[in-house]
Amino acid sequence: xxxxxxxxxxxxxxxxxxxxxxxxxxxxILSVLSDVLYVTDEERTNRDxxxxxxxxxxxxxxxxxxxxxxxxxxxYLYEAADGAVVIKASGAKGWKGSAEVVLAVKDGKIVNAxxxxxxxxxxxxxxxxxxxxxxxxxxxxxxxxxxxxxxxVGGGDLITAAPSSKYSWSxxxxxxxVAVDYLQAKNLTGGSN
Amino acid sequence: xKVKDIALDGxxxxxxxxxxxxxxxxxxxxxxxxxxxxxxxxxxxxxxMCSNILISLLRNVIPSKVRIPAFxxxxxxxxxxxxxxxxxFLPDLYDSLGMFLPLIVVNCLILARAEAFASVNxxxxxxxxxxxxxxxxxxxLSVMAFIRELLGTGCLFxxxxxxxxxxIFASSAGGFLVYGLLIAAFVAGSNAVSKKQKxxxxxxxxxxxxxxxxxVAASExxxx
Numbered sequence: 001x002x003x004x005x006x007x008x009x010x011x012x013x014x015x016x017x018x019x020x021x022x023x024x025x026x027x028x029i030l031s032v033l034s035d036v037l038y039v040t041d042e043e044r045t046n047r048d049x050x051x052x053x054x055x056x057x058x059x060x061x062x063x064x065x066x067x068x069x070x071x072x073x074x075x076y077l078y079e080a081a082d083g084a085v086v087i088k089a090s091g092a093k094g095w096k097g098s099a100e101v102v103l104a105v106k107d108g109k110i111v112n113a114x115x116x117x118x119x120x121x122x123x124x125x126x127x128x129x130x131x132x133x134x135x136x137x138x139x140x141x142x143x144x145x146x147x148x149x150x151x152x153v154g155g156g157d158l159i160t161a162a163p164s165s166k167y168s169w170s171x172x173x174x175x176x177x178v179a180v181d182y183l184q185a186k187n188l189t190g191g192s193n
Numbered sequence: 194x195k196v197k198d199i200a201l202d203g204x205x206x207x208x209x210x211x212x213x214x215x216x217x218x219x220x221x222x223x224x225x226x227x228x229x230x231x232x233x234x235x236x237x238x239x240x241x242m243c244s245n246i247l248i249s250l251l252r253n254v255i256p257s258k259v260r261i262p263a264f265x266x267x268x269x270x271x272x273x274x275x276x277x278x279x280x281x282f283l284p285d286l287y288d289s290l291g292m293f294l295p296l297i298v299v300n301c302l303i304l305a306r307a308e309a310f311a312s313v314n315x316x317x318x319x320x321x322x323x324x325x326x327x328x329x330x331x332x333x334l335s336v337m338a339f340i341r342e343l344l345g346t347g348c349l350f351x352x353x354x355x356x357x358x359x360x361i362f363a364s365s366a367g368g369f370l371v372y373g374l375l376i377a378a379f380v381a382g383s384n385a386v387s388k389k390q391k392x393x394x395x396x397x398x399x400x401x402x403x404x405x406x407x408x409v410a411a412s413e414x415x416x417x
Contacts, residue, residue: 015256022263026270030277037277039284047284 044116045076048088052112053104055080067185072178075100082106083191087183088116091174095167101175103136105183105190110139115172127163127172136176141189145180147173196321203325210333211379215302219293220334221368228350230338232286234331236279236294240271241303241330242323245311249319252312264307269298302330333375340371 049058058078068074075088084106090098097119104112113136115127139145139152146153149170163169183189209215216237223233244267248255255263276294279287287294297303306326311319342348345363347355361367 011256011258015259018255019259019263019266022266026266030270030273033274033277037281039280 045088048102048114048116049078049086052102052114053080053084053086053106055082055084057081058086061085061188064186067182069178069181072174072181074178074182077182077188080104084111085183085188085190087179087188089175089179089182090119090171091176091178092171094118094169094171095165097171099168099171099175101172101179103176103179105141105188107191108141108189110136110141110180111190113137113176118168127165127169131163131169132172135173141180141183143184145184147176147180149173199318199321200325203322203327204329204332205383207326208329208333208379209302209326210330210337211376212383213302213305214376215305216300216330217372219296219300220330220337221365221372223290223293224334224337224341224368224371225345225363226289226342226348226351227335227338228286229289230334231331232279232283233290233293234327234334236272236275236290236297237300237302237330238324238327239275240268240297241306241327242320243271244268244303244307245319245323246316248307248311249314249316255312260308260312261304264304264312265298268303268307272297302326337368337371337375340375341367 049055058080061077061079063074063077069091072089072091075090077088078086080086084104086102086104088100088102090100092098097117099115100117100119102114102116103110113132114129115132135147135152144153149166203209207213210217210220219233219237223229244264247267248264251263251267272295275297276287279290279294306322310322314322339349341362343354344359345361345367347353347358359367362371
């Protein structure tokens with residue numbers, strides 16, 4: 001009994017208790033803040049849509065899972081007020097996670113492309129907006145369009161320099177190909193064409 | 194410790210980036226644009242101030258054997274708060290700072306100030322130290338980012354000023370180059386200032402000695 005009492009008063013026990021209390025208090029504070037500052041999926045989607053295409057309103061389009069390429073996924077698909085379509089997709093895994101890309105397509109052409117998330121892939125710093133623009137923007141959604149890590153099959157020019165994050169870049173390209181395949185399969189060209 | 198001393202130490206005499214060479218990783222990585230540098234600086238000021246205040250308050254409670262894990266837990270809590278706030282209210286900055294936001298937890302500057310200053314000083318002084326060290330860090334990052342963004346991309350705050358750009362300044366190699374040159378300039382400047390101060394001090398001492406000698410000579414003359 002006396003031994004038990006003395007161990008409660010010992011320095012190691014006190015040190016552990018201090019650490020436990022700090023961890024508990026931090027945990028409580030962060031739980032509350034996380035709840036208050038949580039960014040919902042809807043909020044994230046609205047941010048993506050605003051970044052990739054300017055429109056007064058967007059209407060969600062149902063996704064046909066049977067038309068999605070193997071190994072890929074379509075996260076959402078929206079139609080803008082002027083008929084342009086915005087699609088978010090992901091494909092093969094890169095260095096760590098699989099990149100999620102958002103494309104805006106208008107009149108049969110890709111008019112904008114952004115990376116929405118890398119899903120924890122931390123080797124992505126070298127992928128710049130200029131890479132996305134030079135590779136994807138302006139490409140027409142004809143039947144042969146397919147991107148590879150060094151250029152475009154079936155139309156468009158080769159990009160001058162690929163980013164140094166090879167695996168992450170291939171994940172981005174895979175995501176774009178999944179989106180392009182789906183749009184082609186469903187004949188969604190964002191207006192005319 | 195005087196406020197003026199803490200301020201001068203944080204911003205100039207012990208500048209974390211140019212003098213103590215702490216927080217080099219974010220300084221090199223984030224200084225590609227001025228907006229990123231200011232965003233990172235604001236995050237570091239918040240984390241430094243809050244962690245310094247809390248660590249100073251708990252300095253007599255935290256046992257010395259577990260002080261480092263305790264400091265890290267406190268710092269990590271504030272960094273997580275910054276991440277949550279940035280993700281909610283500043284999504285673009287959050288995206289562009291990327292992994293360097295969570296990496297503030299292991300920023301040497303914050304742990305060094307917690308260990309060297311906050312854990313042995315009163316709350317007020319610790320808070321001021323955090324504030325001015327953070328300001329010193331932000332200023333250093335901003336100077337680097339100003340040079341790199343302007344020369345590397347021809348932009349400032351993302352606004353194109355001219356078409357001319359020197360690509361290397363936007364790359365990692367350019368970061369090291371600018372950092373090295375700025376450290377050299379900072380050291381040369383602080384050496385020149387301390388040399389001037391020494392000269393002033395020496396002149397003052399000489400004048401004082403002369404005055405004493407004159408007074409002694411005058412009193413000897415009076416005695417005679």
